Amino acid sequence: MIRRQWERLRLRAVWSWEGWRHVWRTEGSLHQWIWANLASAALALMLPLTPGERAAILMGGIMVLAFECLNTAIERVVDDISETRRPRAKQAKDAGSAAVAVAGLAVGAAWAAALLRIAWG
Numbered sequence: 001m002i003r004r005q006w007e008r009l010r011l012r013a014v015w016s017w018e019g020w021r022h023v024w025r026t027e028g029s030l031h032q033w034i035w036a037n038l039a040s041a042a043l044a045l046m047l048p049l050t051p052g053e054r055a056a057i058l059m060g061g062i063m064v065l066a067f068e069c070l071n072t073a074i075e076r077v078v079d080d081i082s083e084t085r086r087p088r089a090k091q092a093k094d095a096g097s098a099a100v101a102v103a104g105l106a107v108g109a110a111w112a113a114a115l116l117r118i119a120w121g
């Protein structure tokens with residue numbers, strides 16, 4: 001029983017790693033978000049932020065990477081069905097892009113709140 005659960009966990013980790021590698025190899029936007037995350041995390045650790053503010057900024061940044069993986073999943077499924085131009089294919093892909101953008105805005109909001117607190121003492 002425990003062995004079977006362990007094996008399932010191991011396989012999920014292997015498949016997740018393969019998925020991550022696929023997104024890394026094929027999506028330049030993931031690289032951009034990782035650089036943005038590194039800069040954001042470095043600043044969050046250097047500036048006098050509270051632990052809660054740091055946690056919100058770091059967690060938000062990692063969530064953007066998760067959304068980028070989901071966006072890639074949507075793109076692959078849409079293209080697997082057909083690569084012909086279809087209105088619903090555009091809607092699905094654009095909604096996936098919007099999800100990443102909204103997650104990025106959430107990190108921006110966390111930064112804005114932290115910086116306003118510092119500015120207003």
Ligand SMILES: Nc1ncnc2c1ncn2[C@@H]1O[C@H](COP(=O)(O)OP(=O)(O)OP(=O)(O)O)[C@@H](O)[C@H]1O
Nearest residue numbers: 027029075082083084085086087089090091093094
């Ligand atoms: N099969 C399709 N049918 C209709 N519109 C599509 C289709 N595939 C992509 N599009 C639309 O064309 C535009 C560009 O899509 P495309 O996937 O080429 O963007 P991209 O810049 O390569 O995105 P990314 O960098 O995230 O891969 C988007 O609005 C997208 O929704």
